[in-house]
Ligand code: IMP
């Protein structure tokens with residue numbers, strides 16, 4: 073798996089340092105807010121787990137799955153709710169955890185969904201932010217790194233469902249795409 077990576081953008085150490093900084097910020101802001109942390113499956117799971125372990129505050133955790141990409145590197149423009157929350161967000165301070173915000177389509181959908189369901193507040197913490205990919209006007213209140221407009225894998229990010237378990241974020245060798 074490591075042989076398929078052309079370059080490492082953020083090492084495991086870089087990522088954990090960024091998460092420590094984010095956790096401190098978020099924990100301070102949400103100390104008395106009883107947040108509901110909503111992790112977006114499957115990409116945000118690694119980030120969410122590392123983040124919440126570093127937050128010494130009372131918080132609840134739930135998961136949602138929305139799909140925009142269907143296995144490849146290009147978005148289809150289509151969006152589907154695949155797995156819903158089990159928690160009622162009415163009156164709650166929702167904190168969405170994402171692996172990456174690219175076009176912003178997923179985030180726009182989720183923020184609207186939670187607001188329509190009566191959430192008191194909805195904010196987002198994302199490990200990565202790809203502003204050049206933005207097509208929807210969404211706010212990313214907290215993020216770890218601003219990334220270039222490249223297709224990335226690792227630490228939750230996948231190509232055709234693989235590479236999520238890399239402990240770092242990197243760029244795939246072009247040969248990996250051409251083989252498929
Ligand atoms: P958006 O809706 O376009 O903002 O994209 C959100 C989702 O697309 C993310 O949660 C990722 O799962 C996926 N995604 C966006 N960019 C990348 C990438 O560079 N590599 C892998 N997945 C990506």
Ligand code: MG
Pocket residue numbers: 112113114115116171172
């Ligand atoms: Mg995702």
